[in-house]
């Protein structure tokens with residue numbers, strides 16, 4: 001099958017690679033530089049599985065039918081299936097997702113290939129697919145929520161926790177076909193690695209319900225993060241041992257000992273924006289929790305900043321701008337919110353972030369990537385996630401990372 005994937009970020013690239021095991025995939029990017037890199041099998045993002053797959057292609061040990069281009073018209077024209085993985089940022093003025101990049105891809109597709117099946121993989125507001133059907137007078141559009149984690153993007157598509165496709169009854173054949181394409185990609189790697197096939201639950205739901213599934217799933221995760229963070233705030237204020245409380249609470253199997261590591265707040269590209277979009281969808285619907293989970297993240301960062309400021313530091317060091325230790329991007333990372341609060345009080349902040357060039361200025365703060373100079377200058381070092389590197393300056397470190405994960 002000839003498949004075109006619009007967007008080569010975490011979602012688009014991992015899907016393109018997954019599908020390119022068995023099909024001819026053209027990926028569309030907006031920059032020549034990225035296309036050129038990908039066509040030399042160099043990943044523009046840090047992702048262990050994508051990097052492994054590309055290394056195997058370069059070594060002639062694996063075949064992937066993937067080509068990346070900036071020629072959108074040609075890519076859409078030749079496609080038998082178009083998968084859209086463009087960004088949907090939350091617009092703080094409109095209080096809604098900016099879906100213009102998804103619409104761009106739909107319009108460009110319809111202009112050259114009006115009948116091709118379109119699957120939206122971007123996260124969209126509840127009710128969006130219906131609005132697209134109406135706006136463009138089309139029926140051949142599905143929505144399939146994506147559940148991958150950044151830096152484990154291809155891994156999560158090779159080992160999906162579930163596959164959800166949003167479709168109407170008369171679109172069942174297309175929905176099954178798309179679910180089968182994803183399953184086929186996961187099975188291809190299992191077979192290659194000699195693994196037993198895992199059971200992968202597939203759910204075909206109404207498109208609006210599928211959109212809600214994505215936003216409610218991410219909001220649940222945000223609630224859980226906020227819950228353990230507020231537990232930690234309480235314990236810190238009352239001088240209690242957070243780890244003991246969490247351990248005891250999580251011994252209840254209904255709660256479970258996973259995804260319970262305190263942090264400076266939930267962050268990354270999706271949780272902050274998806275919770276806000278769900279809250280926007282709740283307009284006129286009674287609720288307390290959805291609004292609370294959005295506010296809770298801000299209250300947590302206020303608390304963390306206050307803890308730091310109470311130490312009266314002259315210089316605060318930021319150890320990594322990223323959310324997780326194995327991540328290479330810092331979109332909406334919680335530490336930036338804490339930084340902003342500290343900077344607002346006029347305290348000097350410097351950053352250690354090896355993915356940025358030394359001496360770069362980020363949020364008006366200098367990046368100091370010389371470890372010795374960085375650690376000597378700081379009175380306090382903030383780390384959302386602890387790292388071996390911090391062991392030698394442990395006395396200066398402020399972190400709420402209890403378990404070294406999540």
Ligand SMILES: NC(=O)c1ccc[n+]([C@@H]2O[C@H](COP(=O)([O-])OP(=O)(O)OC[C@H]3O[C@@H](n4cnc5c(N)ncnc54)[C@H](O)[C@@H]3O)[C@@H](O)[C@H]2O)c1
Pocket residue numbers: 006007008009010011012028029030031085086087088100101102104105121122123124146147148149150269270
């Ligand atoms: N990152 C995640 O962990 C994750 C997980 C699940 C769902 N999602 C959702 O998937 C979508 C994409 O997320 P991402 O993290 O891959 O984004 P990203 O920013 O990493 O990548 C988006 C890609 O789309 C390209 N692009 C921008 N405008 C375009 C256009 N008009 N036409 C074609 N391509 C265009 C960009 O150049 C970029 O390559 C978002 O809606 C996001 O909410 C993301």
